């Protein structure tokens with residue numbers, strides 16, 4: 652594995668890998684009215700977790716964006732919210748990867764898979780990974796390796812994996828039903 656020296660280096664490389672490839676060869680937002688960009692509430696604010704150090708790329712904050720604290724995955728986590736449209740270069744890494752996610756267990760290798768959190772919004776989910784552009788999947792797989800090779804992003808992926816698994820744990824598991 653080609654290990655970047657720093658967490659920020661890994662983040663920048665992953666963002667660059669996914670700056671052009673998109674899930675389909677056409678703009679998939681036309682299929683669904685960009686439903687993954689539509690948030691809730693009067694201000695239509697969606698939110699996505701930033702990777703470690705990514706908030707420094709949002710200074711100054713582009714118009715319509717806001718950053719708030721979010722401890723769901725990391726104690727020092729940051730949530731970027733938007734108004735449902737943005738310039739391509741401003742997309743955070745989580746949006747560049749969507750509807751994929753990188754899964755990583757402690758001591759393991761990263762795995763790329765459909766993000767179960769995408770099921771309620773993304774019409775590409777039923778077609779599976781085979782329905783996505785090979786260029787997009789390839790770039791995401793390369794980004795996954797890069798992110799898993801730097802300490803900060805690796806820890807983020809491990810914690811995010813645990814969080815996603817917890818969110819989507821079977822309902823019959825102990826404690827899931829009150």
Ligand code: SF4
Nearest residue numbers: 679680683685687773
């Ligand atoms: S919800 Fe899925 S199909 Fe729609 S814009 Fe987002 S990634 Fe593309």
Ligand code: SF4
Nearest residue numbers: 688733735736737746
């Ligand atoms: S940051 Fe951009 S790509 Fe991400 S949800 Fe908001 S509008 Fe969509």
